[in-house]
Amino acid sequence: MKKLLSIVLCALLLLTVVPFASAEGENVLTIAMGTKPCLDLHWNAGSTGATLMNMLYEGLYRITENSIELAGATSRDVSEDGLTWTFHLREDAKWSDGKPVTAGDYVYSMKRLVDPNVSSSYMIDYGQYLKNGLAISNGEKALDELGVKALDDFTLEIQLEEACSYFESMLTYTAYFPLREDCVGVEEGNEAREAQWNWAWDAERHITNGRMIMTSCDPEQEIVLEKNPNYYGKDDVKLDKLVVKLLDDTNTTLQLFETGVVDMIDSFPSEETERLKAAGYYHSVPSLYTRFLLINNNAEGLSDPRVRKALSLVIDREFVSDVTLGGSFIAADTYVGAGFPGNTDAADFHTDGGPLFSKTASDEDIAEAQKLMAEAGYPGGAGFPLLTCSYASSPNYDLLFQYLEAVWSENLGITVKLDPMEGATMTELRDAGKFLITPQGWGPDWLDASNMLSIFVTGNFINAGRYSNEKFDEAYAKAKVTFETEPRLALLHEAERILIEEDMGIIPLYHRHAVALYRDSDVSNVKFDADRKVMYCDVVVTK
């Protein structure tokens, strides 16, 4: 009896080890991401949530490998003044429960985007493009006055506050995707911020219209997406099932990849880069993301552009990105990185504009920096207030700031203090503007250089260093209403030049690589879209 029992127990134990085999011939990909990705269209600000929602939902436009194209609509008409956009929706688009996607679902979504009772402060930036959007967000106008209307079930009319040259690109952002009113439900009486988007983690309740549907979701453990049987173009979706393991520790993520539990990952400890490149697992394209230092533009000392330029001049960005951080980053020489649409198809925004500062720090640069410090009244750093760098503790930031501490104190003679802290505390301090220098990053929500620059317009939520220059604001505002490509981009270049070359209102450091780590023998047809996100729906698993 005892023997039998032990055999049964052993068998049970073994069962937990053997993964449940998937059906024959199914194309199942297993990936890993950070825990608790926000799946509410109007609360998410993170990239993992956006990646999943791009598969779960489909908006008016979608991002393709090289550009954008109409998705949920078959055609669009724009009025002469550029203020009224009419979209003719495709009639074969269906929600996961079989109901058709109607213009009303878009209207509900965009009303929710500007609803002062719902949206996060981040969303105001998107809602303000719609007519009366900002006034509604500020509680000055009623929700019904929003300039978005359903002319009939399949015709959607969007009126803009003012003409916007990049509105089509913006429509690829998840905040403008349609949403079913009957599946949204905010937990009553729960004060926690998270209660606002808890409903989206309920796989049974969440109704979507994208290429994939969510079949199970445990926001701390695992999310499973499966091909949407109601999707009009389901035959073009190669992936049958996507299993997303959720973990925060990049070391564990890498372990799961190395042991074959996970087929593909996009983040891992940067120090392992060299080894992973040598093993042939590392596949990357330069991403559109820029990492920069936010500088408190009102603080004593730092309010002087000469000081900010001096701080920037002594940083050897090539050394930091190629050596210190293990080669998974690209040194910046402007703020807007490579990959944004330029004047012609061949060129991009970055190559059109050319570099604004040097990637390295030569002896002349250092001498120049010292001269600037002296001109600003701090010769050899004398009299400069203690420079505290606040950042959320992470291996890469720890290294970066120890490097910065060394170059700033050695070359400029100023005293630098490092103040690493827990992530949530840092976010709070940053949003309140209580810092001197802190790292920040930005990847565009729409595929246009305007998005990179829009966040530094006076008063923007992300612009926590309170950079403000009328000339910059003016150039940006002009670009927004200029529809011709060349003069529009010229204005954006001018704005970038003011932000960086004249003011150094922020200090750009490096751009990220979009990375996919996978074995060529297991996974094929991995492509990055124009936004540098892996196109998971096209992946073929050959394991």
Next chain:
Amino acid sequence: MQYNPELLKKYDISEEDLVQATASEKEGIDQMRPSVTYWKDAFARFRRNKLAIVMFFILTVIILMAIFGPIASPYTYKGQSRDVRQGPSWQHWLGTDNLGRDQFTRLMYGTRISLLVGVVTMVLVCLIGITYGGIAAYVGGLADNLMMRFVDLMMTIPSMLIIILLSVVLRDPLESLFNNPTFSGLATIGSGLISIFLVLALFNWLGMARAVRASLLMNRSQEYVLASEAMGARSKWVLTKHLLPNSIGVIIISATGVVPGAIMTESFLSFIGLGVSAPMPSLGSMANTALNGIISYPQNMLYPAFLISMIILCFNILGDALRDALDPKMRK
């Protein structure tokens, strides 16, 4: 032979009653064990413990390296260079880290911090623990009862949680305190480190207080203390000549027990990023940094981990050996 007339008079003995010992009687005395003091005795017993001697030498080497190593090294803990992530070489004995800093030098600085935390905590624990336990044992009665219940109460608090909380909370007040010119000297040590000293001392003195009180109470009820008191010894005499010397063994053992615990806690705090502030290394923070590239550069994790283990092992074995050596009942 001259006798002390005062003593003779005090004990009422006449000079005639005293008889010189014969040679054979003297021989009998010579055959007894040679007179040894408590410390000599203890040292002899300690020396017989081979493992403890080895550990003692290893620890001495580590301590000497931590004190004098950084002075002798051509590198500093924060000096960066372009030679990053190198393997061991003659220039850099244990290679360099991600910022081109010499690993060996940083390890010596890290050891210095770890040992400093251990020793300072031990001193603070001794101060608080001996005073508290001594008062409790000496005053006795209701006060003793209340004081010991307070210790019991403190022991029920999950210390690691409070240590983490305190080291976060203490930072800001300490920082503003150091901005005051009177305490500017302390600022060079860093608020992170000082808050670690404080929180570690705050939660480690409990065992010491208990041990000291128990030892004092036990010795106080011994016959020789009774005899001494019967002969009119004052409480100061009893305390300094009998009770404290007889408790010294207990104190030393408790103190050596505190050191590894403190070093471990500091390493843990630094590992989760609450310890000393970068770029100053501690063994824990070095291990934390190494975790990032543990598959490609496992040696960077091994060095600090090995040192932490070695220091703690040394202190534990030495503490064990000292307990055996300082306990007279272990005499063979």
